[in-house]
Amino acid sequence: MDINETILSVDGLRTYFHTEDGVVKAVDGISFELKKGETLGIVGESGSGKSVTNLSVMRLIPEPPGKIAGGSVTFDGIDVLALPIDEVRKIRGRRIAMIFQDPMTSLNPFLKVSKQLMEVTELHLGHTKPQARAHALKMLKLVGIPDAEKRLDEYPHEFSGGMRQRVMIAMALSCDPELLIADEPTTALDVTIQAQILELIKDLKARMGTSVILITHDLGVVAGMTDKIIVMYAGKVFEQAPTSQLFSTPANPYTKGLLRSVPDPAHEQGQPLYQIPGLPPDVAHLTDGCPFAERCDWVEEICRREFPPFVEVADGHHSLCHFARRVYEDSKPEIFGDM
Amino acid sequence: MLSFIIRRLLIIIPMALLVVTLTWGLIRIAPGNFYSGEKKLPAAVEANIRKKYGLDQPWYTQYGMMMSNIVRGDFGDSLKYQGQSVNEIIKRHLPYSATIGILAYLLALAIGLTAGTIAALKQNSAFDYSSMSLAMLGLSLPNFVLGPLLVLIFAFGLYWFPPARWGGVSSIVLPVITLSAIYAAYIARLTRAGMLEVMRSDYIRTARAKGLDEMTVLLRHALRGGIIPVVSFTGPALAALLAGTVVVEKVFALPGLGDIFIKSVLNRDEPLILGIVAFLSILIMLFNLAVDIAYGFLDPRIRYE
Numbered sequence: 001m002d003i004n005e006t007i008l009s010v011d012g013l014r015t016y017f018h019t020e021d022g023v024v025k026a027v028d029g030i031s032f033e034l035k036k037g038e039t040l041g042i043v044g045e046s047g048s049g050k051s052v053t054n055l056s057v058m059r060l061i062p063e064p065p066g067k068i069a070g071g072s073v074t075f076d077g078i079d080v081l082a083l084p085i086d087e088v089r090k091i092r093g094r095r096i097a098m099i100f101q102d103p104m105t106s107l108n109p110f111l112k113v114s115k116q117l118m119e120v121t122e123l124h125l126g127h128t129k130p131q132a133r134a135h136a137l138k139m140l141k142l143v144g145i146p147d148a149e150k151r152l153d154e155y156p157h158e159f160s161g162g163m164r165q166r167v168m169i170a171m172a173l174s175c176d177p178e179l180l181i182a183d184e185p186t187t188a189l190d191v192t193i194q195a196q197i198l199e200l201i202k203d204l205k206a207r208m209g210t211s212v213i214l215i216t217h218d219l220g221v222v223a224g225m226t227d228k229i230i231v232m233y234a235g236k237v238f239e240q241a242p243t244s245q246l247f248s249t250p251a252n253p254y255t256k257g258l259l260r261s262v263p264d265p266a267h268e269q270g271q272p273l274y275q276i277p278g279l280p281p282d283v284a285h286l287t288d289g290c291p292f293a294e295r296c297d298w299v300e301e302i303c304r305r306e307f308p309p310f311v312e313v314a315d316g317h318h319s320l321c322h323f324a325r326r327v328y329e330d331s332k333p334e335i336f337g338d339m
Numbered sequence: 340m341l342s343f344i345i346r347r348l349l350i351i352i353p354m355a356l357l358v359v360t361l362t363w364g365l366i367r368i369a370p371g372n373f374y375s376g377e378k379k380l381p382a383a384v385e386a387n388i389r390k391k392y393g394l395d396q397p398w399y400t401q402y403g404m405m406m407s408n409i410v411r412g413d414f415g416d417s418l419k420y421q422g423q424s425v426n427e428i429i430k431r432h433l434p435y436s437a438t439i440g441i442l443a444y445l446l447a448l449a450i451g452l453t454a455g456t457i458a459a460l461k462q463n464s465a466f467d468y469s470s471m472s473l474a475m476l477g478l479s480l481p482n483f484v485l486g487p488l489l490v491l492i493f494a495f496g497l498y499w500f501p502p503a504r505w506g507g508v509s510s511i512v513l514p515v516i517t518l519s520a521i522y523a524a525y526i527a528r529l530t531r532a533g534m535l536e537v538m539r540s541d542y543i544r545t546a547r548a549k550g551l552d553e554m555t556v557l558l559r560h561a562l563r564g565g566i567i568p569v570v571s572f573t574g575p576a577l578a579a580l581l582a583g584t585v586v587v588e589k590v591f592a593l594p595g596l597g598d599i600f601i602k603s604v605l606n607r608d609e610p611l612i613l614g615i616v617a618f619l620s621i622l623i624m625l626f627n628l629a630v631d632i633a634y635g636f637l638d639p640r641i642r643y644e
Contacts, residue, residue, distance in 0.1 A: 058548060091550070092548055093549035093550035097548070100544070105540065105541040107545065109638070110563045110637070111559070111560070119549065123551065171545075
């Protein structure tokens with residue numbers, strides 16, 4: 001098997017929601033590729049379309065009001081958007097699994113944890129009840145739940161937040177999926193638990209060779225975990241780069257703003273924390289120009305008039321900006337300045 | 340759990356006595372009494388009646404005697420139906436009300452749960468709109484209109500069912516349908532709202548993300564949470580239905596409890612009123628307890644202490 005084989009390729013994906021307020025272009029022309037065993041980070045503010053992108057990959061967009069209006073999603077050579085829904089169900093949970101943001105609400109409060117774990121392998125791997133139970137127990141142990149034997153027959157409300165997220169991860173990895181989509185897996189958790197859960201995902205990924213898409217609004221989360229990063233804003237990819245490059249030489253003013261917004265206790269003691277001025281635009285009413293123009297430090301006349309180009313500033317490093325190269329060059333001295 | 344049930348059962352007794360006391364007080368405050376009619380009774384006759392029924396005693400003596408009897412489960416004899424005890428009268432009329440009440444509620448559950456669930460799954464579809472419009476109609480159409488309407492069509496028009504009176508299976512069809520309409524409509528709306536909320540919840544998205552088909556998602560993951568509002572409604576609704584429904588019993592001339600209840604009030608038949616009120620309040624409390632126990636089976640997060 002070719003190590004550089006592409007497992008997921010999303011091309012020009014557009015997911016629109018038809019609301020009374022007009023058509024909300026939640027995802028508008030997103031493209032990316034994920035190779036086997038790779039970890040991709042998708043970063044953006046609330047409403048930037050990062051969750052909708054991944055729900056679209058799983059065909060989990062509620063229709064109506066949502067609609068995948070165009071583009072393609074190819075998973076291991078399969079055109080997911082063209083599949084009949086029964087075939088999509090065979091992929092869900094079996095080959096692509098998902099972990100959601102809030103483990104408090106993502107587990108069914110009415111069913112025992114054992115039932116919720118067992119139904120996945122009973123469905124996809126044809127397990128009998130005893131087999132499924134043994135497998136569920138193995139998975140709980142794998143994700144580090146102490147006293148797993150006893151806890152198997154408890155209900156979700158008897159678990160703490162971190163333990164619930166472990167259960168979610170155990171459930172997602174039950175069928176040894178090729179792709180794991182983790183949608184803000186640590187956002188609802190305490191900081192100490194966050195690190196544990198991220199460690200767990202990293203560790204399991206290394207052991208099982210799963211490809212991972214990690215969605216987050218926290219740059220700190222993606223820094224240590226991902227091979228490459230996509231920065232989303234207003235339903236579009238604003239910047240795409242290998243992780244180290246994105247942090248060292250961001251080529252988009254929005255990314256630069258995000259990086260400056262990360263608190264750095266060592267260097268900025270006593271200084272007010274930077275924040276990007278203004279609010280994200282209403283994606284139901286976008287203008288022709290750059291959606292970030294109103295908040296941008298680099299804004300010029302052309303930004304408000306023309307939609308920016310997607311510029312390749314270095315190998316595998318793209319930025320959606322009229323001044324991508326200038327921003328990129330501007331970032332370079334910073335590393336030396338800091339060092 | 341057991342101690343919870345015992346405590347709840349024990350509290351029913353003082354609650355029922357409180358309800359009886361309040362009702363007794365209301366009857367006494369209202370002007371008039373059971374023996375007064377259009378013609379004024381001669382003073383000597385009135386004094387005799389008052390003496391016979393202990394009305395010449397001070398109110399606290401009367402109240403004390405009544406209560407000591409009631410605590411022993413004896414509501415005394417009806418003032419109107421001479422020689423018949425209140426307990427006998429309730430026992431005799433309850434089966435009619437209970438039969439049509441329970442059947443009507445079962446019918447309402449079957450129709451309401453099915454229609455509500457389908458409407459929720461196919462939100463904004465033709466089925467959703469038509470069933471919810473029908474439910475709105477069911478809620479706003481009073482029994483005394485629907486009952487005669489059904490009689491007109493199915494009894495006098497098509498001759499399928501008798502128009503009134505008790506007598507065999509065919510005679511209860513129309514009253515059961517009439518009675519169930521409003522409950523079916525209400526349950527359908529409750530189910531739809533409950534299911535819509537559950538189907539939007541995160542754990543349903545999780546279930547779908549596992550690759551489960553819609554039927555499994557619905558039956559295994561959504562239904563339990565979705566019908567909780569219906570369960571809450573069932574307690575008081577069933578109690579009210581069992582105790583008889585005045586209008587339907589009047590329309591179809593059925594010898595049920597509701598009819599007797601209204602008559603007892605019009606007759607100022609104090610023991611009968613208190614007996615039915617006590618019975619009704621105990622019934623409501625028992626059904627509410629049953630609902631609370633049912634919650635525990637439906638939702639594991641609920642614990643009894």
